[in-house]
Amino acid sequence: MDLLTSFSFATVPLILSAPGATKELGPELRARFPAIRRVLLVTDQGFLRTGLADAPIHSLRAAMFHVEQFTEVVADPPEHVIEKALVLAREHDIELVIGLGGGSSMDVAKLVAVLANSAQSMAEIYGIGNVHGSRLPLVQIPTTAGTGSEVTNISIVTTGATTKKGVVAPQLYADMAILDAELTIGLPPAVTAATGIDAMVHAIEAYTSKHKKNPLSDGLARQALSLLSRHLIRACENGHDLAARQAMLLGAMLAGQAFANAPVAAVHALAYPIGGIFHVPHGLSNSLVLPHVLRFNAEACVEQYAELATIVVPHVDGSVAARAEALAVAMQQFGTITGLPRTLSQVGITASDLDLLADDAMKQVRLLGNNPRTVTREDAYALYKLAL
Ligand SMILES: NC(=O)c1ccc[n+]([C@@H]2O[C@H](COP(=O)([O-])OP(=O)(O)OC[C@H]3O[C@@H](n4cnc5c(N)ncnc54)[C@H](O)[C@@H]3O)[C@@H](O)[C@H]2O)c1
Ligand SMILES: [Fe+2]
Secondary structure (H helix, E strand, O other), X not given: OOOOOOOOOOOOOOEEEOOOHHHHHHHHHHHHOOOOOEEEEEEEHHHHOOOOOHHXXXXXXXXXXXXXXXXXXXXXXXXXXXXXXXXXXXXXXXXXXXXXXXXXHHHHHHHHHHXXXXXXXXXXXXXXXXOOOOOOOEEEEEOOOOOOHHHOOEEEEEOOOOOEEEEEOHHHOOOEEEEOHHHHOOOOHHHHHHHHHHHHHHXXXXXXXXXXXXXXXXXHHHHHHHHHHHHHHHHHHOOOOHHHHHHHXXXXXHHHHHHHHOOOOHHHHHHHHHHHHHOOOHHHHHHHHHHHHHHHHHHHHHHHHHHHHHHHOOOOOOXXXXXXXXXXXXXXXXXXXXXXXXXXXXXXXXXXHHHHXXXXXXXXHHHHHOOOOOOOHHHHHHHHHHHO
């Protein structure tokens, strides 16, 4: 890294990392938001079924918060879900929003906090820096160790049958993020694996981001990758391993801090159409294209991949190229060991779908612009073909 390179770095001002912390959510928030009464909890049915939302809700009520719940978040949330949550927030004059769930719930919570008291519509805020004014106080509590959305300034919305759009704005940084591994013990192994690989991709892509790579993101990405690679298998094999679960949450958050400031690239650009068109979960979509994009990119950032290989594969040696290849192999193995599908065919995609995927991937101009190597339409098609 050239020490004369200018950069800026932003993150959430307060992070609380403590297993069991959300059992004391009421007193925690009462101390920090003394004047607030009416809060909206944004979550989804899958998390609610674990019963793990009961203790934080009880704690909030005991601390004299009036709690409304919006429980209709679905994976890859469409616009109408956000609109419905907004109606509820306005109806009850909500003063603080809590996102409790995976990236989907936290992304909805962000937009509710931003739009509840705003004259702007959803359509006006897509893109970068289009949010005007302030938002409601916002607290984010992840229940997957994946997206890092609790510390990013991004919200991803499904806008059509197969398309997604992002809102990127400083107002989307929460006031507080809480990492409580007890909330993640019920996460099934396949979701643990896919979301954990998503977090590792955030770290890898931040470390090699073409325009905004910076020393703070680099350090965070390295530490994230170390935590995630050492604890992913443990967390999949024994979901009740609280230390492994807390390490995964911490790693995912560090990766989130890294990529909020050094954005992700071609792995995500190629993964989005797989999720959008075929409804494959975000982390799994990433893992299906990951090894192929790593090998494709290696000619542009082989040294950086070799550096990351020493973290993921501690005893790796050989040439820079051999170490970069070891990173691709290791990342592929995480998917194999945890039993995730390994090819596009295994998730129902056929050769006749690849043109559509490649066309869609090329629309991810913002992400492709961050990639260390230029990706043409032909490259995108070839990468999907390798993943088939
Ligand atoms: N804002 C960002 O910075 C950012 C970054 C990457 C991805 N995303 C977005 O985040 C979404 C994906 O988020 P995700 O991967 O966390 O998945 P998710 O929020 O969609 O949840 C996946 C599934 O896991 C279940 N679940 C969540 N927590 C659980 C728990 N503790 N126990 C049992 N089940 C649980 C949910 O009910 C759901 O069925 C996508 O919409 C993606 O586009 C956002
Ligand atoms: Fe991601």
